[in-house]
Amino acid sequence: MSECTHDCSTCGSKGSCSSPDKKDDSFLAKENPRSKVKKVIAVMSGKGGVGKSLVTELLAVAAAKRGLKTAVLDADITGPSIPMAFGVTERALADEDGNILPPRSSCGIPIMSLNLVIDNPKDPVVWRGPILAGVVKQFWTDVAWGDVDIMFVDMPPGTGDVPITVFQSLHVNGAVVVTTPQDLVSMIVEKAVRLAGMMNIPVLGLVENMASFTCPDCGKTHRIFGKGEAEDIAAVHGIDAVASLPIDPGMAALVDGGKIESADISVLEPLLDALVK
Secondary structure, eight states: OTTOOSOGGGOTTTTGGGOTTOOOOTTOOOOOTTEEEOOEEEEEOSSSSSOHHHHHHHHHHHHHHTTOOEEEEEOOTTSOOHHHHHTOOOOOEEOTTSOEEOOBOTTOOBEEOGGGTSSOTTSOOOOOHHHHHHHHHHHHHTBOOEEESEEEEEOOSSSSHHHHHHHHHSOOOEEEEEEOSSHHHHHHHHHHHHHHHHTTOOEEEEEETTOOEEOTTTOOEEOTTOOOOHHHHHHHHTOOEEEEOOOOHHHHHHHHTTOGGGSOOGGGHHHHHHHHO
8 A cells, every 4th residue: 555656557456455345454464362352443533633542542431331342452653642541550561472461441441552661651752654553563463462342443643654554454344533623624534534445444433522612600512613524524425423522621631630431431322332233
């Protein structure tokens, strides 16, 4: 994909990469021998700052509360924030065979993130794209995830090396796209939806974050960023499951305090239904 010239006549795959009913498995990375992951859902967007990590965390919490064996792979290598939201500070260790053992949240969700293996989580990650992509693959091949019903992958922003690596190397079953109400974000989200389509990954849900704010004093709801286009985008692309998340200072406090597992996840229950069916 990264070396594609868009001239199928010169390509060894003979156009098979664009076939809507065929997925090229040649790039798939081998799952760790001590892992058995049934379903992988990528949470993505076309840009940063829209709340992909929050949606990943809430979906993982919702799935775990249903009794599903849930895991979170933090593929946002340069901006890993998943461990903090779950209050996980324990470093990842390895067993006698060299398999990486992911730390678990207080409710038992295994989590793998770069911040759990580097010496100082506050140090910036100054790596080139191929190295970032290689680390994500290692989180799949070298981590002993155990039995997992559903794994959520917190994707980095954009449509570059790492998102493509996730789609090509992991056994991704579907994607959830996150947006906010601004027109600019909605336009960029189209890129993420189209990338998933190019990689033959079905988009199973769309989440509009920061959709509204309810004043704690008067109780009136305001659309600070204007009316969103999530429903319209979903209709154009045939996405049935759409959810909206409000601006909630209480939710932000839970994330900052490492207590995301205490969050109210009811608004995402219908979306989770679409992911686990």
